[in-house]
Amino acid sequence: MKHLPLPVFSLFVIALPLILSNNYYLMALNIAALNVVIVIGLNLLMGYAGQISLGHAAFFGLGAYLSAILTTTCGFPVWPTIPAAMAITAVVAYLIGIPTLKLEGHYLVMATLGFNVIVYIVMIQLSAVTGGPSGFAGIPRLQIGGFAFDSDLKIYYLFWAVAILVLILSLNLIHSRAGRAMAALSHNEIAARCTGIDTETYKVKIFVISAALASLAGSLYAHYISFISPGSFSIFFSLQAVTMVLVGGMGSVWGSLFGAILLSLLPEVLHSVKEYNVLVYGFILMAVLMFFPRGLFPAGRSFCIAMIRKKT
Amino acid sequence: MISPADPHMDTAVLEAKNITVRFEGLEALSRLSFAISPRRIVSIIGPNGAGKTTLLNAITGVYPIHAGEILFQGKSISGLKPFQIAALGITRSFQQAQLFMNMTVLENVMVGMHSRTTSGFFKGMLRLPSERKEERIISAQSRDILDEFGLISKAADMAGHISILDQRRLEIARAMAARPKILLLDEPAAGLTIREMEAMADLILGLREKGQTIILVEHNMRLVMAISDHLIVLHHGVKIGEGRPEDIQKNRQVIEAYLGKKV
Ligand SMILES: Nc1ncnc2c1ncn2[C@@H]1O[C@H](COP(=O)(O)OP(=O)(O)OP(=O)(O)O)[C@@H](O)[C@H]1O
Ligand SMILES: [Mg+2]
Numbered sequence: 142m143k144h145l146p147l148p149v150f151s152l153f154v155i156a157l158p159l160i161l162s163n164n165y166y167l168m169a170l171n172i173a174a175l176n177v178v179i180v181i182g183l184n185l186l187m188g189y190a191g192q193i194s195l196g197h198a199a200f201f202g203l204g205a206y207l208s209a210i211l212t213t214t215c216g217f218p219v220w221p222t223i224p225a226a227m228a229i230t231a232v233v234a235y236l237i238g239i240p241t242l243k244l245e246g247h248y249l250v251m252a253t254l255g256f257n258v259i260v261y262i263v264m265i266q267l268s269a270v271t272g273g274p275s276g277f278a279g280i281p282r283l284q285i286g287g288f289a290f291d292s293d294l295k296i297y298y299l300f301w302a303v304a305i306l307v308l309i310l311s312l313n314l315i316h317s318r319a320g321r322a323m324a325a326l327s328h329n330e331i332a333a334r335c336t337g338i339d340t341e342t343y344k345v346k347i348f349v350i351s352a353a354l355a356s357l358a359g360s361l362y363a364h365y366i367s368f369i370s371p372g373s374f375s376i377f378f379s380l381q382a383v384t385m386v387l388v389g390g391m392g393s394v395w396g397s398l399f400g401a402i403l404l405s406l407l408p409e410v411l412h413s414v415k416e417y418n419v420l421v422y423g424f425i426l427m428a429v430l431m432f433f434p435r436g437l438f439p440a441g442r443s444f445c446i447a448m449i450r451k452k453t
Numbered sequence: 454m455i456s457p458a459d460p461h462m463d464t465a466v467l468e469a470k471n472i473t474v475r476f477e478g479l480e481a482l483s484r485l486s487f488a489i490s491p492r493r494i495v496s497i498i499g500p501n502g503a504g505k506t507t508l509l510n511a512i513t514g515v516y517p518i519h520a521g522e523i524l525f526q527g528k529s530i531s532g533l534k535p536f537q538i539a540a541l542g543i544t545r546s547f548q549q550a551q552l553f554m555n556m557t558v559l560e561n562v563m564v565g566m567h568s569r570t571t572s573g574f575f576k577g578m579l580r581l582p583s584e585r586k587e588e589r590i591i592s593a594q595s596r597d598i599l600d601e602f603g604l605i606s607k608a609a610d611m612a613g614h615i616s617i618l619d620q621r622r623l624e625i626a627r628a629m630a631a632r633p634k635i636l637l638l639d640e641p642a643a644g645l646t647i648r649e650m651e652a653m654a655d656l657i658l659g660l661r662e663k664g665q666t667i668i669l670v671e672h673n674m675r676l677v678m679a680i681s682d683h684l685i686v687l688h689h690g691v692k693i694g695e696g697r698p699e700d701i702q703k704n705r706q707v708i709e710a711y712l713g714k715k716v
Binding site: 310311313314316317318319320321322324325327328329331332333334335336337338339340346350392 | 513515534535536539540544545547551552553554555556560563564565567568570572573574576577578579580584587588591627628631
């Protein structure tokens with residue numbers, strides 16, 4: 142029972158393209174997979190370290206631009222560049238996290254917010270390297286040996302394999318010693334410290350992992366779209382990622398999965414109501430946060446459990 | 454001081470030397486010195502605001518001490534962080550139970566084993582065999598502890614859903630999961646009924662029986678006098694008396710300051 146959701150979800154992901162008629166949705170689903178990776182990582186930070194980052198778009202952007210520059214400008218091979226970009230992003234996150242996470246309170250929000258603004262400005266101003274406001278084009282696509290990921294369908298399976306892998310690793314993590322320590326420190330920091338948990342180091346580690354996951358998504362994004370521009374990495378995307386965490390449910394890994402999918406696909410579905418789509422989007426967000434403050438997924442699960450109990 | 458130090462006492466496992474803790478002008482502990490012998494129940498008593506909880510917070514590194522020194526097994530622990538002090542072997546319960554309410558009873562005890570175990574993020578993510586093995590050991594030992602504390606039937610309950618007595622038991626179980634050299638208890642019987650208090654007294658005595666060193670902060674004089682080996686009396690952050698329970702009961706200064714009509 143406990144292990145059932147994962148294979149069921151995986152089968153669903155494998156089967157979905159077979160019943161989808163429109164390739165347009167495939168592209169939206171591919172972006173959704175990357176958002177899943179970012180949002181699960183961000184939720185580890187928000188749900189388990191009690192900290193908020195408003196800079197995840199910047200880490201996403203670092204991954205994308207590092208991949209773009211290192212492969213296109215410097216000619217490095219694509220696959221090793223992706224973990225290298227993650228490592229560089231991790232170091233950057235570490236340098237931000239060390240001073241801010243040692244202090245009590247929400248200094249990380251301010252630091253990451255500022256960082257995102259700076260990264261965004263650098264992307265625009267440093268046009269010799271980044272291509273400036275008009276963006277960076279010609280990023281090589283992903284391929285393994287002779288096999289090129291040259292269609293949305295191929296990318297779909299690759300990205301969702303990555304997303305499901307991140308899901309599995311995160312589920313493993315929260316059911317491990319480190320995961321319990323994270324849950325402990327997010328719930329009661331003093332008790333956690335007096336129980337022997339080095340809460341400061343844990344918070345920094347979670348933040349670094351979280352940033353590295355955003356970087357991974359950024360690299361994959363760059364090699365998929367093959368063109369990137371600063372607009373995708375502004376503070377608004379950071380806010381969107383935070384919203385996905387909140388809608389899915391803080392501290393729920395499955396919630397993040399559904400929050401990310403839901404809010405990634407919602408604008409596509411709302412396309413038919415064109416002028417009002419921002420309005421409808423905002424209204425749905427507000428309603429969710431007002432009526433299900435713990436998030437949609439935990440609320441839905443409690444409801445299902447209650448229904449099952451009623452029947453038996 | 455009331456009675457001279459017991460000549461048969463073993464060397465002190467914990468020693469405070471002239472420690473002072475201040476809060477903006479208020480001296481919550483002033484030049485306090487004492488020594489704790491192993492395998493005893495040493496109780497800290499004193500009226501509200503005497504500085505008892507502050508003392509436990511100073512020992513566990515939650516509050517910094519402004520002067521003096523605390524020695525644990527002969528080495529200074531002043532300036533260490535709470536997690537380091539816990540790892541060295543000093544764990545505690547809190548005046549207001551501080552459980553991890555978002556976890557089950559079993560998981561609370563499993564967290565208590567944190568400092569005795571090692572698996573980190575990557576082992577946990579990848580479920581490496583060594584991590585699985587450690588996890589099985591943690592789980593089995595935690596169940597043993599729950600069994601010992603009479604909580605095994607509630608292992609899967611959420612920590613917030615069990616009775617007050619059970620929550621206090623669980624907090625002690627979690628602290629004991631670290632296999633501490635010294636266990637600190639902050640008013641473990643507060644809010645309990647007479648019968649529950651007796652159960653708590655038995656539990657604490659049972660731990661001492663097994664050789665556990667315990668520092669107990671407790672308001673209830675009947676309980677304190679019945680189970681303590683040694684008492685330290687605090688008043689306005691100053692030690693005003695120390696000795697065996699029967700000696701303390703005879704001490705006039707202590708009676709006036711604290712015990713009053715109760716004795
Ligand atoms: N964090 C703090 N900041 C400021 N003052 C504090 C703090 N903690 C304790 N105090 C003060 O220090 C003094 C001692 O408090 P403490 O909690 O140690 O007393 P106590 O002996 O545990 O009392 P009680 O029996 O009520 O638990 C009190 O005057 C209290 O107001
Ligand atoms: Mg107190």
